[in-house]
Amino acid sequence: MSNPCKNGIVLIGFMGAGKSTVAAELGHSCRLPVIDLDQEIERRSGRTIPEIFEHSGEEAFRQSETEALRGLLDQAPLILATGGGVTGRAENWPLLRRLGRVVYLRVSWETVLLRIGSGQGRPLARDRVRLQALFEQRLPLYEEADLVIDGEGGTPASIARDILRKLYWEKA
Numbered sequence: 001m002s003n004p005c006k007n008g009i010v011l012i013g014f015m016g017a018g019k020s021t022v023a024a025e026l027g028h029s030c031r032l033p034v035i036d037l038d039q040e041i042e043r044r045s046g047r048t049i050p051e052i053f054e055h056s057g058e059e060a061f062r063q064s065e066t067e068a069l070r071g072l073l074d075q076a077p078l079i080l081a082t083g084g085g086v087t088g089r090a091e092n093w094p095l096l097r098r099l100g101r102v103v104y105l106r107v108s109w110e111t112v113l114l115r116i117g118s119g120q121g122r123p124l125a126r127d128r129v130r131l132q133a134l135f136e137q138r139l140p141l142y143e144e145a146d147l148v149i150d151g152e153g154g155t156p157a158s159i160a161r162d163i164l165r166k167l168y169w170e171k172a
Helices: 021-032 037-045 051-054 058-075 091-099 109-116 128-142 156-169
Strands: 007-013 034-035 080-083 101-106 147-150
Touching: 007 021, 007 091, 021 034, 021 080, 034 037, 034 109, 037 051, 037 058, 051 058, 058 091, 101 156, 109 128, 147 156
Parallel strands: 007 080, 007 101, 034 080, 101 147
Antiparallel strands: none
């Protein structure tokens, strides 16, 4: 048993999984700063995520994502809500693990559709066929997390409590 907050917590999962809302709950419980990786990228670049995608492309966005992760290393421990595609670059995994215990918030495809609605403000959500293919492609990457949590079964507060409880009882 150990303090589940001590080394920080990194939330991964598909868009609409609830990473940002659960991160806010974890930050409150752990008394750690909460960083939303997409917001950090926007802050660093001075552009919105849709603007980065439109003007520079997805690869430039992914590079910005990796650079933002590197930039957060000196701010740990923290609670980090990542973007859904952060696990797609192999070089991001060691950075994610240095930032904390990696927790996958697992939700179904149906839940993703309900939660993202029209996908406004989410560049990759415009094409539902492509979006579902991305969802299926990313699932095995998400499963590489240190802990997998059901992201559908409750409120953000109850999901955060579940994460902390499971991390607390993990073997150190």
